[in-house]
Amino acid sequence: xxxxxxxxxxxxxxxxxxxxxxxxxxxxxxxxxxxxxxxxxxxxxxxxxxxxxxxxxxxxxxxxxxxxxxxxxxxxxxxxxxxxxxxxxxxxxxxxxxxxxxxxxxxxxxxxxxxxxxxxxxxxxxxxxxxxxxxxxxxxxxxxxxxxxxxxxxxxxxxxxxxxxxxxxxxxxxxxxxxxxxxxxxxxxxxxxxxxxxxxxxxxxxxxxxxxxxxxxxxxxxxxxxxxxxxxxxxxxxxxxxxxxxxxxxxxxxxxxxxxxxxxxxxxxxxxxxxxx
Numbered sequence: 001x002x003x004x005x006x007x008x009x010x011x012x013x014x015x016x017x018x019x020x021x022x023x024x025x026x027x028x029x030x031x032x033x034x035x036x037x038x039x040x041x042x043x044x045x046x047x048x049x050x051x052x053x054x055x056x057x058x059x060x061x062x063x064x065x066x067x068x069x070x071x072x073x074x075x076x077x078x079x080x081x082x083x084x085x086x087x088x089x090x091x092x093x094x095x096x097x098x099x100x101x102x103x104x105x106x107x108x109x110x111x112x113x114x115x116x117x118x119x120x121x122x123x124x125x126x127x128x129x130x131x132x133x134x135x136x137x138x139x140x141x142x143x144x145x146x147x148x149x150x151x152x153x154x155x156x157x158x159x160x161x162x163x164x165x166x167x168x169x170x171x172x173x174x175x176x177x178x179x180x181x182x183x184x185x186x187x188x189x190x191x192x193x194x195x196x197x198x199x200x201x202x203x204x205x206x207x208x209x210x211x212x213x214x215x216x217x218x219x220x221x222x223x224x225x226x227x228x229x230x231x232x233x234x235x236x237x238x239x240x241x242x243x244x245x246x247x248x249x250x251x252x253x254x255x256x257x258x259x260x261x262x263x264x265x266x267x268x269x270x271x272x273x274x275x276x277x
Contacts, residue, residue: 014106023214025207027073028080029107040104041097042088042115051126056113057086064134065089065127067119067153072100074136074209079104079112081204085133090115090122119153123161130167138175138210144253154185156246159192160239166230175209175225177216180253182224188246192239193228201225 014020018031042056053063062085066075069089079087091097094116101114117126119137143151154174162172172193176182189195201208201217202225208214216223234242 020103022071022073022211023218025214027103028077029103029109031106032108036108037105038108038110039101040109040112040114041101042113045115045117045126050128050131051088053086053088053131057111059086061086061111062133063088063131064136065122065132066136066138067122068092068137068140069096069100069114070138070210070212071096072103072114073211073214074138074205075100075112075114076103076107076109077205077209079109080107083111085111087112088115089113090117090119092116092118120158120161123158123165127165129164130170132165133167133170134173135162135166135170136173136209138173139177139212140174140181142176142178142181142253149248149250152181152249154181154188155249156188156243159188159246160243163192163230163234163239168230168232170230172228172230173225174227175213175223177212177221177223178253179222179224180251181249184247184249184251186226189226189228191242191246192234193231195226195228198225198227 014031016031016033020027020031042051045051054060064078064082064085064087066078066087066089069075069091072089075087075089078085089100089112091100097114097116104112104114115122137154140153141151143149166172172189174185174189176185186195186197201223208217213223
């Protein structure tokens with residue numbers, strides 16, 4: 001089995017049997033012969049209806065969604081590791097979705113679909129109540145400029161959307177390398193979910209579940225992880241009242257210099273040796 005290495009987020013040219021690397025870390029799954037490739041792109045989302053997962057995947061199975069999936073590292077890892085689950089991964093950037101779909105196609109992942117969409121629109125328009133088992137969000141954009149705080153995704157109303165879309169025993173998985181955002185997340189998640197912080201790395205993906213996490217690990221930055229199970233004891237009225245009392249994400253990101261949320265003294269892009277794994 002051969003190994004191909006790459007040093008950016010775009011897929012390299014691969015042949016059957018190759019293992020693909022990004023920043024020295026393997027992307028799960030082996031490249032298949034072309035006749036075994038599949039189509040993982042949802043090229044056009046419905047105009048006036050929710051997604052029908054049974055139609056999309058041709059079966060009934062637990063569904064995990066990955067919001068802001070980037071180039072698909074976690075979604076691909078989970079789809080390879082859990083063939084009995086179906087996965088939908090989406091991001092607002094078409095370029096990274098092209099990378100993700102190509103990777104999914106080459107690995108023959110019939111249990112994975114990619115789409116171009118933002119988190120709010122996807123949960124509001126394309127998910128029915130109690131339709132998914134897991135929601136994954138890794139490194140949500142903090143919008144460090146406080147004047148853009150209204151663009152932050154994880155608001156009380158968004159927590160309400162997640163609660164609505166999850167099955168009664170469903171779970172949310174969250175991660176950030178921004179302490180200020182994490183403090184806010186921990187302050188609100190425990191009101192709507194049975195929330196607990198996770199110490200250490202995800203055991204299934206010890207090298208990282210996203211490109212951002214891989215870079216943060218290499219640079220020794222703290223990474224905050226947590227998971228929350230849906231509180232099934234809340235009535236609709238109780239949930240509505242609870243959400244109305246939660247604070248909006250108007251926190252200040254200490255030391256941040258731009259809307260990307262990176263701190264001048266900490267997070268820096270790294271140049272890669274083309275031959276380094």
